[in-house]
Amino acid sequence: MIRVVNFFCFAVTALACLALYHVSEQTRVARATLTAVDRQIVGERDATNVLQAEWARVADSARIETLAQTRLGLNQAPAVQLSSFALLPRRGDATASEESPLRPASVVVPATTGVAAPVRLAVARSGN
Amino acid sequence: MAGEPTTMVQRRIVIAAILCGMAFAVLGARLVDVTLLKAGTAGTASAAIRATLNRADMLDRNGELLARDLPVQDLYLEPYALPDKQTAARELASATGANEDRLQHVFASHDRPGDHVLVARQISPDAEDRLLQFGLPGLEFDPSTKRFYPKGRAAVQVVGQVDPDGHGLSGLELGLDQTLRRGEPAQLSLDLRIQFALAQEVEAARQQFEARGAGGIVLNVQTGEILAMASLPDEPSPGSDDINPNRNRMVRDVYELGSVFKIFAFALAVEDHTTRLDETIPIGRGFRLGRHLIGDAEKMPATLAARDVFAQSSNAGTAQIALRSGPLRQREFLSRLGLLDPVRSEDPEGAKPLYPHHWGQIETATVGFGHGISVSPLAFATAAAIIVNGGRRITPTFMKHPQDTRGAQVISPETSATMRQLLRYVVTDGTGKLADLPGYEIGGKTGSAEKAVGGRYVAHKLLTSFCAVFPIDNPRYLVFVLLDEPHGAKASGVMALAGHTAAPLAGRVIARIAPMLELPAKAPIVAQMGGNP
Numbered sequence: 001m002i003r004v005v006n007f008f009c010f011a012v013t014a015l016a017c018l019a020l021y022h023v024s025e026q027t028r029v030a031r032a033t034l035t036a037v038d039r040q041i042v043g044e045r046d047a048t049n050v051l052q053a054e055w056a057r058v059a060d061s062a063r064i065e066t067l068a069q070t071r072l073g074l075n076q077a078p079a080v081q082l083s084s085f086a087l088l089p090r091r092g093d094a095t096a097s098e099e100s101p102l103r104p105a106s107v108v109v110p111a112t113t114g115v116a117a118p119v120r121l122a123v124a125r126s127g128n
Numbered sequence: 129m130a131g132e133p134t135t136m137v138q139r140r141i142v143i144a145a146i147l148c149g150m151a152f153a154v155l156g157a158r159l160v161d162v163t164l165l166k167a168g169t170a171g172t173a174s175a176a177i178r179a180t181l182n183r184a185d186m187l188d189r190n191g192e193l194l195a196r197d198l199p200v201q202d203l204y205l206e207p208y209a210l211p212d213k214q215t216a217a218r219e220l221a222s223a224t225g226a227n228e229d230r231l232q233h234v235f236a237s238h239d240r241p242g243d244h245v246l247v248a249r250q251i252s253p254d255a256e257d258r259l260l261q262f263g264l265p266g267l268e269f270d271p272s273t274k275r276f277y278p279k280g281r282a283a284v285q286v287v288g289q290v291d292p293d294g295h296g297l298s299g300l301e302l303g304l305d306q307t308l309r310r311g312e313p314a315q316l317s318l319d320l321r322i323q324f325a326l327a328q329e330v331e332a333a334r335q336q337f338e339a340r341g342a343g344g345i346v347l348n349v350q351t352g353e354i355l356a357m358a359s360l361p362d363e364p365s366p367g368s369d370d371i372n373p374n375r376n377r378m379v380r381d382v383y384e385l386g387s388v389f390k391i392f393a394f395a396l397a398v399e400d401h402t403t404r405l406d407e408t409i410p411i412g413r414g415f416r417l418g419r420h421l422i423g424d425a426e427k428m429p430a431t432l433a434a435r436d437v438f439a440q441s442s443n444a445g446t447a448q449i450a451l452r453s454g455p456l457r458q459r460e461f462l463s464r465l466g467l468l469d470p471v472r473s474e475d476p477e478g479a480k481p482l483y484p485h486h487w488g489q490i491e492t493a494t495v496g497f498g499h500g501i502s503v504s505p506l507a508f509a510t511a512a513a514i515i516v517n518g519g520r521r522i523t524p525t526f527m528k529h530p531q532d533t534r535g536a537q538v539i540s541p542e543t544s545a546t547m548r549q550l551l552r553y554v555v556t557d558g559t560g561k562l563a564d565l566p567g568y569e570i571g572g573k574t575g576s577a578e579k580a581v582g583g584r585y586v587a588h589k590l591l592t593s594f595c596a597v598f599p600i601d602n603p604r605y606l607v608f609v610l611l612d613e614p615h616g617a618k619a620s621g622v623m624a625l626a627g628h629t630a631a632p633l634a635g636r637v638i639a640r641i642a643p644m645l646e647l648p649a650k651a652p653i654v655a656q657m658g659g660n661p
Binding site for chain 2: 010049056061
């Protein structure tokens with residue numbers, strides 16, 4: 001009986017060793033795969049970093065402005081606030097009358113007005 | 129069976145059983161170790177691989193990239209392996225930009241097996257590709273990083289520089305060195321949109337007035353955040369050969385700023401009730417103090433109301449008002465505003481101010497109108513912000529910190545409100561008219577200081593500046609601009625004084641940046657313009 005038990009134990013031990021070897025081998029392969037994936041991630045992340053930096057360079061305001069001027073013939077638009085929300089007519093209200101402070105933007109800010117235009121107007125208003 | 133001696137077979141069986149038991153115990157222990165104890169550390173190795181970049185990013189307040197480490201390679205080579213050293217040196221020099229003569233020299237002096245030489249540092253992936261196409265033997269690439277600034281020269285002096293080993297050398301790269309090297313990204317208070325607008329307008333004014341240098345600061349007066357800072361020229365420029373383009377003059381240099389300093393003389397007078405704003409101050413041909421005569425750059429009437437002394441920027445009147453406070457009180461007041469100490473910020477290169485050791489009557493008078501004391505533009509802007517923000521102390525910062533950080537009261541809120549009215553009066557009725565902008569009620573003060581050359585003030589070498597605050601009823605932003613030796617144009621009637629050079633510059637800057645700052649115009653601009661037919 002003892003021999004049978006012993007044999008069984010040896011058999012189980014041998015099987016356990018084989019299973020352990022198998023798992024160990026699987027682990028080694030998985031680790032190698034993981035390392036490769038990690039390297040790929042690092043590479044991809046580096047590439048993403050480079051692309052982000054390249055995008056930041058390409059989208060630089062000075063560069064965009066130069067391109068817009070040389071390739072598209074655009075100029076700086078005057079950054080002027082035409083009105084405030086409080087003065088905008090409600091839906092259904094009558095069109096602004098002549099006395100209204102609101103004017104069509106096209107007649108107030110000519111398309112060719114430079115950025116300094118509001119300043120010049122302000123100077124004229126203050127009588128300098 | 130009990131008491132019988134164990135046989136040899138039985139002993140072997142027991143030993144075998146013990147060995148089996150030990151084997152199972154080892155397997156069990158290993159199983160517990162792998163499945164339970166080391167379960168959470170599986171990613172450690174991969175994390176270590178990922179940690180290849182050694183310096184964190186610098187971003188503007190909107191997340192725009194300002195500085196980043198990018199992967200590059202350092203190139204080493206074993207000269208012994210080269211069949212033709214002369215050709216190799218030429219090819220390597222063309223691909224990497226290295227000096228060909230240096231390469232030939234080191235190849236000749238390190239020609240033994242096992243000798244390695246450094247060919248070039250931080251070569252780009254493109255250069256690496258070109259090198260590989262040459263098929264040279266003995267090349268070794270060592271992974272490294274290079275600091276890249278995608279916005280080029282934008283805010284270059286503020287951001288600073290690093291050495292080839294990635295250590296901060298100047299600016300915020302130096303001030304935030306520890307943080308960045310720990311891998312923590314730094315989100316700065318700078319807004320690249322504001323920075324671009326400020327730098328562009330300041331450079332345009334510098335060229336228009338043929339100034340040696342120019343600069344500007346946009347500061348949030350409630351949080352102390354610096355939204356933009358320009359110091360120009362920021363690259364080698366004709367006529368400005370003696371100016372270091374990498375030097376942030378807004379932080380590192382000190383200037384006698386002249387009449388913008390009258391803000392502090394009047395704030396002190398209002399705070400201490402030594403002067404009423406409607407009080408008549410004698411001006412005439414100047415104010416005599418001992419053997420000195422304090423005069424004005426432009427002809428002034430015989431008398432001026434105190435508020436007009438400020439609006440017309442009279443030195444003679446301001447000197448009299450400053451003297452009412454006295455030397456001790458004036459010095460203590462300027463000290464409380466932080467003007468007598470180097471300004472503290474994340475930039476470690478704050479300049480030390482220059483002020484008189486002996487602070488007597490003459491010094492009190494001259495300091496009142498901004499002569500005899502030199503401070504950095506950032507220190508001045510911070511102190512001016514305290515005057516208008518309700519009178520509470522702020523600390524300038526280059527880090528994004530949108531919360532209100534106003535601290536201890538330096539002057540009373542009432543004094544601050546009065547000063548805001550005075551600053552507005554300068555723009556509507558004084559020397560700062562050209563800074564006015566419809567819809568945004570701007571307050572400000574001009575400053576035209578003669579520069580000292582060889583110990584004497586030179587009339588035609590001016591340092592003009594304008595300190596603008598908007599919206600004036602509840603200020604949020606301060607714009608300070610400075611022009612170094614601007615030239616007026618007689619033909620067009622434009623003088624070199626601040627009212628004609630720095631004031632319109634500040635107005636143009638505000639016109640550009642106010643919409644970006646989402647500041648609503650107080651009154652409809654259309655109505656103020658009167659509406660065109």
